[in-house]
Amino acid sequence: AQKITQTQPGMFVQEKEAVTLDCTYDTSDPSYGLFWYKQPSSGEMIFLIYQGSYDQQNATEGRYSLNFQKARKSANLVISASQLGDSAMYFCAMREGGATNKLIFGTGTLLAVQP
């Protein structure tokens, strides 16, 4: 069965430092996509970055990069040069190929950036 696991309920990071948020997944489908979303305290869900299962290179979007280790089934989010505005909940999600199109979400990691 498809599953996303985020083992860090909460994390602290100093402003301007890098932080890694962990995500592991489980699927038997060879074709899938992995997504990270940010949910600030205001509640909206903001798409950050995408990694496809067949992508050869790790995805990057500005200060966000995805450390994709397919053999270990992990897709960790790296945020470089943390800013106070990065304080939020971060959700890892997976979508399999095929007929179903739903996203399976992890339980999230609450990141607090300290000045």
Next chain:
Amino acid sequence: NAGVMQNPRHLVRRRGQEARLRCSPMKGHSHVYWYRQLPEEGLKFMVYLQKENIIDESGMPKERFSAEFPKEGPSILRIQQVVRGDSAAYFCASSPTKAHDQPQHFGDGTRLSIL
């Protein structure tokens, strides 16, 4: 604002009443998804619709919940005879195609409170 539009942002109902949540997808998007987020939890898939068709409703409760996406107008998530356990944030998302590499773009959500 060309994003996914959800209304109302907040909805209060008494037990036994009906709740209707609306979602207008991004322009050019014909695939709509509904998710529910209980307090302190990640998002859980409810239903996936593509114009006039329900594609996957595996996450919908068997009773009291229904969804539609008519040819004209927004998608509607309808909850009949609401109970306290229906209190949650309900998010709508849309994508232009069903390809698994397409991110789902989320609206700001509807916070449903049942008195």
